[in-house]
Amino acid sequence: xxxxxxxxxxxxxxxxxxxxxxxxxxxxxxxxxxxxxxxxxxxxxxxxxxxxxxxxxxxxxxxxxxxxxxxxxxxxxxxxxxxxxxxxxxxxxxxxxxxxxxxxxxxxxxxxxxxxxxxxxxxxxxxxxxxxxxxxxxxxxxxxxxxxxxxxxxxxxxxxxxxxxxxxxxxxxxxxxxxxxxxxxxxxxxxxxxxxxxxxxxxxxxxxxxxxxxxxxxxxxxxxxxxxxxxxxxxxxxxxxxxxxxxxxxxxxxxxxxxxxxxxxxxxxxxxxxxxxxxxxxxxxxxx
Amino acid sequence: xxxxxxxxxxxxxxxxxxxxxxxxxxxxxxxxxxxxxxxxxxxxxxxxxxxxxxxxxxxxxxxxxxxxxxxxxxxxxxxxxxxxxxxxxxxxxxxxxxxxxxxxxxxxxxxxxxxxxxxxxxxxxxxxxxxxxxxxxxxxxxxxxxxxxxxxxxxxxxxxxxxxxxxxxxxxxxxxxxxxxxxxxxxxxxxxxxxxxxxxxxxxxxxxxxxxxxxxxxxxxxxxxxxxxxxxxxxxxxxxxxxxxxxxxxxxxxxxxxxxxxxxxxxxxxxxxxxxxxxxxxxxxxxx
Numbered sequence: 001x002x003x004x005x006x007x008x009x010x011x012x013x014x015x016x017x018x019x020x021x022x023x024x025x026x027x028x029x030x031x032x033x034x035x036x037x038x039x040x041x042x043x044x045x046x047x048x049x050x051x052x053x054x055x056x057x058x059x060x061x062x063x064x065x066x067x068x069x070x071x072x073x074x075x076x077x078x079x080x081x082x083x084x085x086x087x088x089x090x091x092x093x094x095x096x097x098x099x100x101x102x103x104x105x106x107x108x109x110x111x112x113x114x115x116x117x118x119x120x121x122x123x124x125x126x127x128x129x130x131x132x133x134x135x136x137x138x139x140x141x142x143x144x145x146x147x148x149x150x151x152x153x154x155x156x157x158x159x160x161x162x163x164x165x166x167x168x169x170x171x172x173x174x175x176x177x178x179x180x181x182x183x184x185x186x187x188x189x190x191x192x193x194x195x196x197x198x199x200x201x202x203x204x205x206x207x208x209x210x211x212x213x214x215x216x217x218x219x220x221x222x223x224x225x226x227x228x229x230x231x232x233x234x235x236x237x238x239x240x241x242x243x244x245x246x247x248x249x250x251x252x253x254x255x256x257x258x259x260x261x262x263x264x265x266x267x268x269x270x271x272x273x274x275x276x277x278x279x280x281x282x283x284x285x286x287x288x
Numbered sequence: 289x290x291x292x293x294x295x296x297x298x299x300x301x302x303x304x305x306x307x308x309x310x311x312x313x314x315x316x317x318x319x320x321x322x323x324x325x326x327x328x329x330x331x332x333x334x335x336x337x338x339x340x341x342x343x344x345x346x347x348x349x350x351x352x353x354x355x356x357x358x359x360x361x362x363x364x365x366x367x368x369x370x371x372x373x374x375x376x377x378x379x380x381x382x383x384x385x386x387x388x389x390x391x392x393x394x395x396x397x398x399x400x401x402x403x404x405x406x407x408x409x410x411x412x413x414x415x416x417x418x419x420x421x422x423x424x425x426x427x428x429x430x431x432x433x434x435x436x437x438x439x440x441x442x443x444x445x446x447x448x449x450x451x452x453x454x455x456x457x458x459x460x461x462x463x464x465x466x467x468x469x470x471x472x473x474x475x476x477x478x479x480x481x482x483x484x485x486x487x488x489x490x491x492x493x494x495x496x497x498x499x500x501x502x503x504x505x506x507x508x509x510x511x512x513x514x515x516x517x518x519x520x521x522x523x524x525x526x527x528x529x530x531x532x533x534x535x536x537x538x539x540x541x542x543x544x545x546x547x548x549x550x551x552x553x554x555x556x557x558x559x560x561x562x563x564x565x566x567x568x569x570x571x572x573x574x575x576x
Contacts, residue, residue, distance in 0.1 A: 003307060016304035017312055019291060019377075019398045024305055026443035027315030058444075059451045089307075099443070099479055100450045103458040110307045142430035142470045145445050154444040155314035155387070156346075157433050162388045163347045170391040182430045182470065191387055 002078040004071045004111035009078050021108050023091025027153035028101070029108075030054035034086040035252045036076055037119055037287035041086070042252075044069060046215045054150050055090060063090050063107040075111045085114040085253055089153065116253065120285035127175075130260025130269055131249055133189065134174040135238060136164040140187035140210040148187075148210045158190035176249060178241075178262070181210040185235045192251040193217040194259075196236075196244035197272050203240070206233035216250040223279045229272060246270030248277075256280050290366040292359045292399035297366050309396050311379025315441035316389070317396075318342035322374040323540045324364055325407055325575035329374070330540075332357060334503045342438050343378060351378050351395040363399045373402040373541055377441065404541065408573035415463075418548025418557055419537055421477065422462040423526060424452040428475035428498040436475075436498045446478035464537060466529075466550070469498040473523045480539040481505040482547075484524075484532035485560050491528070494521035504538040511567045517560060534558030536565075544568050 003015035023029035031054075032047045041047075048068070055063055065071070072086055091108040092101055117124040138161040141148060146157075161177035176189040186205055188194055193214040195204045202224050207213050224231050241247060247259035247267050256277040258269040291303035311317035319342075320335045329335075336356070343351055353359070360374055379396040380389055405412040426449040429436060434445075449465035464477040474493055476482055481502040483492045490512050495501050512519050529535060535547035535555050544565040546557040 005307065012308070013306070015307045017307060018301070019293065019303045019305060019400060020300070021312075022447075024309075024312045025375075025377075025441060026447055027441050028444060028447050058447075059454065087313075089313075099446055100453065100460055101447060103454070112307060137432075139430065139432040141433045142427065144425075144427040144470055145429045145433070146448070150444075152444055153313060153315050154442040156316060156438075156440055156442040158387055159310075159314055159316050159346070159389060160434070165388065166347065166391070172388055182432055 001113070002075065003113070004075040006109055007071070009074060015110070017091070017108050017110070018094060020094045021091055022093065022095060023089065023108055023153055026099070027155070028058070029089050029091035029153040030058060031087060031089040031151055031153060033252050034072070034088070035116070036081065036084045036086060037284050039076070039082045040287045041069070041072060042284070042287070043215050043219065046218065050151065050213065050215070051088065051090070054152060057147060057150055058092070058152070059101055060092055060105050060107065063105055065109060071109070071111050075113050079113055079115070081113055081115055083116050083118050085116050087112040091153070118288070119255070119281070120288055121281045122285065122288065123281070126254055127257055130258040130267070131175040132261045133176050133178050133249070133259050134165055135263050136161045136177040136179060138164060138177070138179060139182045140179045142182050143210050148212055151212060161190050180238060184237070185209060186238055186241060187211050189249055192249035192254060192257070194241070195220065195248050195250065196241050197246035197270060198240065198244050201230045201232050202272060203232050203234070203236060205236060209235055214250060216252055216255060219280070219283070220250050220256060220276055223276055223283070227275060227279060229275070246273045248273045289401070290363065291401070292363045294397055295359070297362060303398070305379070305396050305398070306382060308382045309379055310381065310383060311377065311396055311441055314387070315443070316346070317377050317379035317441040318346060319375060319377040319439055319441060321540050322360070322376070323404070324369065324372045324374060325572050327364070327370045328575045329357070329360060330572070330575070331503050331507065334506065338439065338501065338503070339376065339378070342440060345435060345438055346380070346440070347389055348380055348393050348395065351393055353397060359397070359399050363401050367401055367403070369401055369403055371404050371406050373404050375400040379441070406576070407543070407569070408576055409569045410573065410576065411569070414542055415545055418546040418555070419463040420549045421464050421466050421537070421547050422453055423551050424449045424465040424467060426452060426465070426467060427470045428467040430470050431498050436500055439500060449478050468526060472525070473497060474526055474529060475499050477537055480537035480542060480545070482529070483508065483536050483538065484529050485534035485558060486528065486532050489518045489520050490560060491520050491522070491524060493524060497523055502538055504540055504543060507568070507571070508538050508544060508564055511564055511571070515563060515567060534561045536561045
């Protein structure tokens, strides 16, 4: 594999950052995870916009290089990938002094890619069956401590949640962890937004809560509007999910992923989930 | 400078971690900051114990190498340092798959050092006068999201707090930010614990709150006991600090640092602060 580091393609083994880089020392870095379909970066503008928002909130509004899209395409091309996972990271780089961020920034810019199978109507399944999800004790970051809209290298909240899924023999008990916010309302998975159907209405936690504005979440809400599926966003107690008619997760690589089990309760893959997954596949099929 | 990376001394410029390292990607790493005085690592056992606690809570209980103390000494020696700042980091390394941590760990172990002046009774001042401190809007991480006892590369909460201190012209308005917890009680500085004197009693937030158990905090509490200074720990509203008779910060490199200004209010350097700073200096003088 070849990765892109500070404007150069380098072999994955040689793709490094200095130990003094703030991205390493403090997780002081913004990132985005994207999906390439048939050589096209899906929802590039939405990801770029969110990356810009994260960078601004980190006090580094002018660090995204003009040729970022090219760097990503070069990395995909260098690895001969038409379909892949892409991770773009922008760190505050190395700065003099200690913790206080300085306005003068020489960012470190990294693009990593991984191969993924073709998606869309003619594509391969994105997962081995419906997701098994477990609610964990770890709560989503408090919005006053780490704003939930920031997508950064401070990902320990999700790591701690995933650690709770580990069985004693080292196997993993679930595909994702469901996190509540510190007030006990449903937030999201560690790397996915959550949706549920209740009385014919599609529900998902609103962006006012401790959640990330997932790009896939936005696409699914658009598809629901196109399909005339009634939608409500709000704050929900976990009991609402437990009693829901259908449940699914959304994220960039999993797309629309039905939940088959939540905390030991079984869920059938319902008609609205299937309808949305099909519409998503059709949307993606246009890239092939 | 030379740093220590995975058992080897390397020039600082060549001290790197791979971009796939979880320490970089997720801030999935434990660290400690230590002080060497006259060639001796101060409170090594206390730092090692806290590092072990962090590693255990990160689900990697057996990653600290037996020769960690040697690695730190080698790094100090290679740079000809008797007095210095030391940062030891242990990451979960590179693992297959995505976010879920795997039990099989090949940790990345990094030792960084910086020169510091001699301390103790005969030493140079650790700071340019009393600290200027500002209470910020950013709240300390919620204990249910990121346990405060963990010292990790997820340091964005402190970075965001420090960003609030930045003036429009890029200068910095204060030496440290004071963070409250999400319930509005005093927590700590971004890299320091906070103490205040009130009616002849030394107060500091208790370890039950959203704070780190600072090693220097522990040393100062021991010194206060030796000096028969009455101590109380608890949860305090910020008004208590604003109305305190004396105020100071503690951390590994600043030791006992009087606060001269909090949110625009002036504080004189009081007798108990001076007494504790002197006792700290005497304790350190033994290392020369």
